[in-house]
Amino acid sequence: MIELTIDGKTVQARPGTSVLEAALAHGIDIPRLCYHPELSVSGGCRLCLVEVEGRPDPVPSCGLECAAGMVVRTRSPRLAEMRREIIDLFVSDHPLDCVICDKAGSCLLQKYAYEYGVSKTSYQFELSRTLYQDDNPFFLRDHKYCILCSRCVRVCEEIVGASAIEIAGRGFNSHVATPFDGPMIDSTCVFCGNCVQVCPTAALMPVSRRGKGREWEVERVKTICGYCGVGCEIEYAHRDGQILYAQSTPQAPVNGEFLCTKGRFGWDFATHPDRLTTPLIRRDLAYALGLTDEPWRLPDESPLETPASSIAERFVAVDWDTALDVVAGGLAQVVQQHGPDAVMGLSSARCTNEENYLFQKFMRVGVGTNNIDHCARL
Numbered sequence: 001m002i003e004l005t006i007d008g009k010t011v012q013a014r015p016g017t018s019v020l021e022a023a024l025a026h027g028i029d030i031p032r033l034c035y036h037p038e039l040s041v042s043g044g045c046r047l048c049l050v051e052v053e054g055r056p057d058p059v060p061s062c063g064l065e066c067a068a069g070m071v072v073r074t075r076s077p078r079l080a081e082m083r084r085e086i087i088d089l090f091v092s093d094h095p096l097d098c099v100i101c102d103k104a105g106s107c108l109l110q111k112y113a114y115e116y117g118v119s120k121t122s123y124q125f126e127l128s129r130t131l132y133q134d135d136n137p138f139f140l141r142d143h144k145y146c147i148l149c150s151r152c153v154r155v156c157e158e159i160v161g162a163s164a165i166e167i168a169g170r171g172f173n174s175h176v177a178t179p180f181d182g183p184m185i186d187s188t189c190v191f192c193g194n195c196v197q198v199c200p201t202a203a204l205m206p207v208s209r210r211g212k213g214r215e216w217e218v219e220r221v222k223t224i225c226g227y228c229g230v231g232c233e234i235e236y237a238h239r240d241g242q243i244l245y246a247q248s249t250p251q252a253p254v255n256g257e258f259l260c261t262k263g264r265f266g267w268d269f270a271t272h273p274d275r276l277t278t279p280l281i282r283r284d285l286a287y288a289l290g291l292t293d294e295p296w297r298l299p300d301e302s303p304l305e306t307p308a309s310s311i312a313e314r315f316v317a318v319d320w321d322t323a324l325d326v327v328a329g330g331l332a333q334v335v336q337q338h339g340p341d342a343v344m345g346l347s348s349a350r351c352t353n354e355e356n357y358l359f360q361k362f363m364r365v366g367v368g369t370n371n372i373d374h375c376a377r378l
């Protein structure tokens with residue numbers, strides 16, 4: 001371990017650790033915009049400047065390796081002035097729309113502008129990026145809020161492996177671009193939304209969140225994604241009974257901050273009016289069991305062609321005990337008449353490992369067959 005001093009505090013760090021990481025690990029906060037703990041260092045924003053004893057000029061701490069005996073200062077009047085200047089430059093090309101911006105309250109540029117008292121630019125305001133791209137159902141790209149921190153580009157390349165976007169152009173023409181500036185759908189984007197998650201401003205925002213509520217107006221609830229056995233932790237931001245967007249947190253044990261497209265954007269079923277909320281039994285069976293007075297004959301066409309509107313005609317809602325009795329009775333009858341191998345169990349990746357374990361136990365020991373498989377193999 002290396003020992004150094006940051007803001008008068010003696011800290012220890014492993015060789016290769018940056019000063020920024022060492023400071024954060026010891027509860028010393030350094031302003032930063034382009035740094036993200038899961039991504040490579042870009043050193044583009046310069047907000048994380050620190051003073052190092054023996055060096056005449058401040059150095060970006062995200063790219064500075066800890067060295068034994070180093071003495072670092074993260075706050076000083078000179079650093080404050082330099083950071084103010086950097087933020088001033090950012091807002092010279094960024095509309096301060098915070099009063100109407102969906103990101104207000106969770107935007108890093110807003111946070112640091114507030115912290116360093118920058119309410120407007122002292123330069124001539126120049127809005128160089130005006131592109132607004134609403135070309136996919138998942139997220140919006142509003143380039144006027146982009147600060148070119150390149151977090152989205154790095155997450156796409158380094159974590160997702162899609163390399164769908166890049167920073168194209170030079171100077172005021174620089175912008176985050178797909179190949180040939182085409183629509184997202186024509187790029188290699190897999191719509192995982194991890195770029196949206198790491199974007200520090202409103203440049204990338206979920207469509208579902210637009211105009212629906214800001215940071216202090218939404219509530220959050222943590223759950224586990226039900227789509228597959230990986231078990232990613234998801235945090236749903238919701239308001240008035242509606243989910244606004246899904247994200248993850250760095251503390252999530254399996255997935256950290258990252259999600260796939262299903263977890264990130266595939267949650268509309270949760271409050272969909274067609275969602276099944278109670279077991280259903282086919283009406284002919286329900287009639288035979290005396291659960292309804294209305295007789296009904298199974299139609300000849302495939303159930304896959306059953307329009308949603310006729311579900312109510314064809315099925316009868318029952319409670320769980322009744323549904324389980326019907327299933328258990330049907331299974332027992334098949335086993336009695338044709339033997340246990342006439343039954344097959346197909347389990348689901350949407351169940352937990354424990355549930356899948358219990359299911360195979362039930363099939364092998366309860367029913368008495370090894371005819372068991374899992375949808376993840378199909």
Ligand code: SF4
Nearest residue numbers: 097098101104107202
């Ligand atoms: S992106 Fe941030 S700084 Fe820009 S308008 Fe929105 S809240 Fe304000």
Ligand code: SF4
Nearest residue numbers: 156189190192193195
């Ligand atoms: S949604 Fe995923 S794949 Fe598409 S640009 Fe963003 S990070 Fe890359």
Ligand code: SF4
Nearest residue numbers: 146147149150152199
């Ligand atoms: S879109 Fe967001 S993450 Fe990407 S460069 Fe712009 S501000 Fe950074």
Ligand code: FES
Nearest residue numbers: 035043045046062
């Ligand atoms: S956070 Fe270090 S240069 Fe941006």
